[in-house]
Structures are given as C-alpha cells and as structure tokens.
Amino acid sequence: MIYDLLIIGGGAAGMMAAITAAETGKKVIIIEKMNRLGKKILATGNGRCNFTNSYLDEDCYRSSKKSFPFTAVEQFGSQDAIAFFEQLGIAVVDRDGYYYPRSNQASTVADGLIYKIKSLHIPVVLECKINRIEKKKGYFTIASRKKEFTGRNLLIAAGGKAQEKLGSDGSGFLLAKSCRHTLIEPFPALTALIIKKHPLKEASGVRCRCKVTAVINGQSSKAEEGELQITSYGVSGVLIFQLSRFIIDGIRKGKRSAICIDFLPEQKEKSQFFTTMKECASYKTAQQWLEGYFPTKLADALLAYAGVDSNKNVGNLSKKEREQIWRQIKECRMSIDGWKDFDFAQVTAGGVSVAEVSPYTMESELIPGLYFAGEILDVDGTCGGYNLQWAWTSGYLAGRSIQ
Numbered sequence: 001m002i003y004d005l006l007i008i009g010g011g012a013a014g015m016m017a018a019i020t021a022a023e024t025g026k027k028v029i030i031i032e033k034m035n036r037l038g039k040k041i042l043a044t045g046n047g048r049c050n051f052t053n054s055y056l057d058e059d060c061y062r063s064s065k066k067s068f069p070f071t072a073v074e075q076f077g078s079q080d081a082i083a084f085f086e087q088l089g090i091a092v093v094d095r096d097g098y099y100y101p102r103s104n105q106a107s108t109v110a111d112g113l114i115y116k117i118k119s120l121h122i123p124v125v126l127e128c129k130i131n132r133i134e135k136k137k138g139y140f141t142i143a144s145r146k147k148e149f150t151g152r153n154l155l156i157a158a159g160g161k162a163q164e165k166l167g168s169d170g171s172g173f174l175l176a177k178s179c180r181h182t183l184i185e186p187f188p189a190l191t192a193l194i195i196k197k198h199p200l201k202e203a204s205g206v207r208c209r210c211k212v213t214a215v216i217n218g219q220s221s222k223a224e225e226g227e228l229q230i231t232s233y234g235v236s237g238v239l240i241f242q243l244s245r246f247i248i249d250g251i252r253k254g255k256r257s258a259i260c261i262d263f264l265p266e267q268k269e270k271s272q273f274f275t276t277m278k279e280c281a282s283y284k285t286a287q288q289w290l291e292g293y294f295p296t297k298l299a300d301a302l303l304a305y306a307g308v309d310s311n312k313n314v315g316n317l318s319k320k321e322r323e324q325i326w327r328q329i330k331e332c333r334m335s336i337d338g339w340k341d342f343d344f345a346q347v348t349a350g351g352v353s354v355a356e357v358s359p360y361t362m363e364s365e366l367i368p369g370l371y372f373a374g375e376i377l378d379v380d381g382t383c384g385g386y387n388l389q390w391a392w393t394s395g396y397l398a399g400r401s402i403q
C-alpha cells in the first residue's frame with residue numbers, strides 16, 4: 001500500500017494533520033510509538049487541557065526566526081481551533097481568554113480527535129517507533145525494527161524531548177537530522193528553576209502571589225505577576241515557567257542570571273507600609289507583623305534572610321533592620337544556578353530550524369514532500385494554550401498542503 005501521507009507521531013500536531021489531510025480525500029496513516037494516541041494531551045493544563053488562547057501575537061512565541069510562528073498562526077489561529085473542536089462536538093469554555101473543553105477533561109480533546117480519526121478510517125499503528133527514513137524515486141519509506149511503510153509525502157510530528165514518559169524522546173530530531181535538516185540545540189522551556197544556596201528554603205511548600213523579574217547580567221528584563229511556588233530546590237509555578245525561557249537562555253550563553261521577587265507588588269509606598277506597621281502592629285513581634293501579610297513559613301524565612309530577629313518587637317526595630325525587611329519583601333534577589341530538565345519541562349525550545357521550512361505549508365525546503373509540525377520545530381510558546389495552538393496550526397497547515 002502506498003499512502004499519500006505517512007505521519008510519524010500521533011500527538012496533537014500529527015492527529016490534526018491526519019484529520020485535515022484525510023478530509024480532503026488523502027490516504028493517511030499514523031505511526032505512533034506509544035500504546036495510544038495523544039498521550040501528552042491528557043497531561044495538559046493539569047488534566048484540563050488549555051488548548052488555545054484568544055490573545056495571540058508575535059510575542060507569544062519564540063523561535064530563531066521570530067516571524068515564522070506568527071506567520072503560520074495568522075493562517076489558523078485560536079478562532080479556527082475553537083471552531084474545529086466545536087465541529088468535533090466538543091463544547092468549550094473561555095476563562096479570561098484561556099480556552100478549555102467544557103468537560104474540564106483533557107481526555108475530551110484527545111478522544112474527540114481519536115473518534116474523528118476512526119470515523120475517517122485513518123489507519124493507526126501503535127507501539128511502533130520509527131527509526132529510519134529513506135526517500136527513493138519520489139517515495140518515502142519509513143521503518144521501525146519490524147515494519148516498513150511507504151508514501152508519497154511524510155510528516156514528522158514526533159514532538160520534542162519534554163517528558164519522555166508521555167512519548168516524545170527526541171528521536172524525531174535524529175530523524176530530521178538524517179534528512180539533512182539543521183537542528184537548533186534543544187533545551188527545556190516552561191520549567192522550574194534551581195537555586196543552590198536557597199535563602200528561602202525554609203519556606204518550601206509556600207505558594208504566594210508576587211511579581212518576579214528576570215535579571216540577566218544585572219539588567220532587569222521580563223517580569224511576570226502570579227503565583228510563585230517556593231520549593232526545596234528553588235522556585236516553580238506558572239510565572240517561573242514563563243520566565244524560565246529567558247533565564248535558561250541567559251545561563252546557556254554564560255550570562256549571570258537571577259530573579260528579583262517583589263512579594264508585595266500592591267504595596268508601592270515604603271513610608272505607608274511602615275506607618276501601617278506603627279499604627280496597627282506596634283504591640284507585635286516582627287514575625288507576628290509579617291504574618292499579617294504572608295504565610296508564617298515565608299514571614300520567618302524573609303526575616304531570617306533580612307537578618308532580623310523574628311521575636312523582636314516591631315517598636316524596637318532599628319531603621320537599618322526595617323530597611324532590610326523592606327528590601328527582602330520588595331527586592332528579594334536570588335541567583336539561578338540551573339533548571340529542571342526535560343523530564344520536568346512542559347515544552348522543548350529549539351528543534352528543527354525553521355529557516356529550512358515554509359511557514360505557509362510546513363514543507364521542508366530541502367526535501368519536497370517532507371513536512372514538519374508541532375514541537376519538533378524550533379518554535380515554543382509561553383504558557384496559556386500557545387503550544388497546543390502551535391500544534392493545531394502547524395498540523396493543519398501541513399495537512400491541507402499535501403498534494
């Protein structure tokens with residue numbers, strides 16, 4: 001059997017491409033190394049699948065070629081993705097621009113794609129890892145250790161390297177390299193950060209709202225507000241995930257990288273903060289005073305970092321001690337020493353160079369008939385539905401371009 005399209009990888013991008021191509025009458029087959037399709041989708045959005053976002057612009061994506069992701073997203077954006085899933089009979093909800101299936105279950109999205117694939121009679125081969133690609137006389141042959149498949153076009157949608165237990169193990173990169181494609185060195189993105197000498201380690205387990213700024217070579221760069229998670233190894237939480245891309249990039253380039261935490265972003269005025277202390281907390285210890293603002297463990301840790309005795313009455317704090325407390329609350333600076341690796345990260349930065357791929361069709365500019373879609377490409381999005389949107393966009397563009 002010679003297929004019109006062979007697809008390596010039955011994740012979000014591969015399934016979208018399969019449905020799109022099959023709907024135009026193409027003979028498609030999906031080859032997937034795991035024991036089911038869409039395993040990673042099940043883990044997305046804490047099991048709820050944040051599948052797109054109504055706010056989309058160029059800054060939502062990173063790539064060595066900045067214009068590439070958005071040129072593609074403009075052709076199939078969030079409204080298209082929403083309409084696509086509604087067409088599959090999946091009701092969606094909008095939570096401040098973040099879209100989820102109404103069921104609140106990621107399996108609704110994964111299964112919805114699988115039901116459609118079945119209805120289109122697209123053959124699926126599971127537990128089959130492709131490790132070889134050849135193109136001869138206009139036909140692609142792809143092979144696992146036991147099986148071979150032949151087709152006129154080939155889509156590599158094998159994902160990146162994030163969370164191998166969900167399928168993507170980086171083997172797609174090797175396949176792309178075997179087709180002479182350039183690889184931009186992959187590294188984890190949307191991940192937690194490691195602090196070796198963690199000044200707030202005692203507060204591990206605390207979650208608190210704050211503003212965190214990435215500081216690269218002493219220069220403040222990107223800032224995010226949201227919920228910070230203090231852990232025993234460092235810091236985590238969505239706002240850290242958002243900053244991790246910049247910080248990891250900085251460290252990899254040998255730059256000094258740190259974060260600066262404002263634990264009380266709504267408190268702008270120092271004088272007002274201390275006036276309130278005098279008026280409302282004069283009978284309290286420093287710890288009791290800060291407990292009015294922070295969880296006890298964090299109050300203790302901040303006072304320890306500021307070098308202030310937590311049992312001291314606030315009325316007895318020296319000006320220097322008050323200044324130190326204010327500094328740790330408003331500008332708590334910590335050097336970042338590393339990051340949680342691919343087994344923790346949500347997404348892979350880097351990948352197949354987009355300089356060799358068309359942003360309109362996802363077709364290779366080196367080998368006609370070869371396509372790429374999803375996380376395997378050198379495109380990564382910020383948190384908020386942008387990575388799945390990239391999978392839908394690139395999968396759709398590849399699927400509709402198959403001749």
Ligand SMILES: Cc1cc2nc3c(=O)[nH]c(=O)nc-3n(C[C@H](O)[C@H](O)[C@H](O)COP(=O)(O)OP(=O)(O)OC[C@H]3O[C@@H](n4cnc5c(N)ncnc54)[C@H](O)[C@@H]3O)c2cc1C
Nearest residue numbers: 009011012013033044045130158159167374375385387388
């Ligand atoms: C915990 C977690 C939460 C996330 N939450 C969100 C979220 O809420 N919103 C969002 O937008 N993004 C989220 N993401 C990111 C998003 O899930 C991915 O970017 C997206 O699923 C990538 O889709 P893909 O099809 O390119 O790759 P994948 O989903 O990784 O699919 C690739 C498939 O290819 C298969 N494969 C790999 N190599 C081979 C081979 N050699 N032969 C055969 N098959 C192979 C793999 O088994 C896999 O099934 C999250 C990621 C994680 C890990």
